[in-house]
């Protein structure tokens with residue numbers, strides 16, 4: 001489907017909902033520990049509203065700094081459970097999404113958006129409860145000229161994101177898990193959860209002893 005200067009790749013698989021469901025039980029910090037503390041996007045990309053969290057399949061989008069033509073074109077390619085992962089080059093001069101696009105993502109069934117760049121309309125995005133993660137806020141609107149890509153690998157916050165990767169995001173930040181490592185990550189995270197519970201029990205014992 002030619003979209004003039006926005007290239008689209010649709011030849012990739014989505015993650016099974018049963019797999020995504022298991023990732024939803026875990027914090028990003030524990031998932032990171034399960035993957036040797038790697039695969040974590042740099043801490044500059046944070047939730048736009050407190051309490052935002054999302055797990056889904058990466059639909060990568062590459063834009064030009066300050067431009068969102070490719071993001072708008074990506075609306076036609078969203079499938080339920082996708083997380084738009086947008087490389088906007090960390091540019092702080094223009095917002096590449098706002099409340100309007102965030103709502104449209106949600107209407108198409110997206111689980112959220114992770115933006116290596118800036119966004120706007122934060123108060124409304126919070127009211128709408130659309131999980132959006134970004135580097136920051138600016139009221140300046142974007143240009144809509146392209147070029148860009150949809151469904152090709154992008155880099156965000158120092159991590160390569162392939163189409164179809166698992167993305168988990170919460171108040172601490174964002175992790176990207178290639179699907180071929182999902183099983184290993186879920187096994188390892190179960191052990192970490194048990195270890196964390198043991199640490200909590202230790203603290204509780206100290207608290208009781210101090211009473």
Ligand SMILES: O=C([O-])CC(=O)C(=O)O
Pocket residue numbers: 068095096097098099100101102120121141142
């Ligand atoms: O103007 C734009 O393209 C971005 C924006 O504010 C919105 O999506 O609400």
Ligand SMILES: [Mg+2]
Pocket residue numbers: 098099100120121
């Ligand atoms: Mg707006």
